Amino acid sequence: xxxxxxxxAAALILAIPAQAxxxxxxxxxxxxxxxxxxxxxxxxxxxxxxxxxxxxxxxLEDMKAKKKxxxxxxxxxxxxxxx
Numbered sequence: 163x164x165x166x167x168x169x170x171a172a173a174l175i176l177a178i179p180a181q182a183x184x185x186x187x188x189x190x191x192x193x194x195x196x197x198x199x200x201x202x203x204x205x206x207x208x209x210x211x212x213x214x215x216x217x218x219x220x221x222l223e224d225m226k227a228k229k230k231x232x233x234x235x236x237x238x239x240x241x242x243x244x245x
Contacts, residue, residue, distance in 0.1 A: 190236050198239075217244045 190198035201209035204219030215223060218239070225231075225238040 186236070190239065193236055193239070195236070195239050218242060 187198055187200060187203075190203070197203065198218075202216065204216055204222060206214040206216050221242050221244065222234045222236075222238060225241070226234050229235075229238075
């Protein structure tokens with residue numbers, strides 16, 4: 163019973179980061195932003211709501227506020243001039 167619990171816990175720990183990042187990373191790559199390889203393209207450390215943002219993430223949040231948008235639009239990365 164203990165082994166099954168440990169295996170289940172390990173599976174959850176490994177699956178959560180993959181599920182959290184894939185929609186945004188995949189969409190960014192589909193839009194031609196190959197440099198976006200994982201959450202660290204926009205976040206410092208682990209991506210989480212309210213977490214610290216990297217330069218690219220701050221740019222997207224600034225654009226969201228500037229455009230008074232409900233959500234970030236990854237097409238705005240076309241205007242991003244940083245790394």
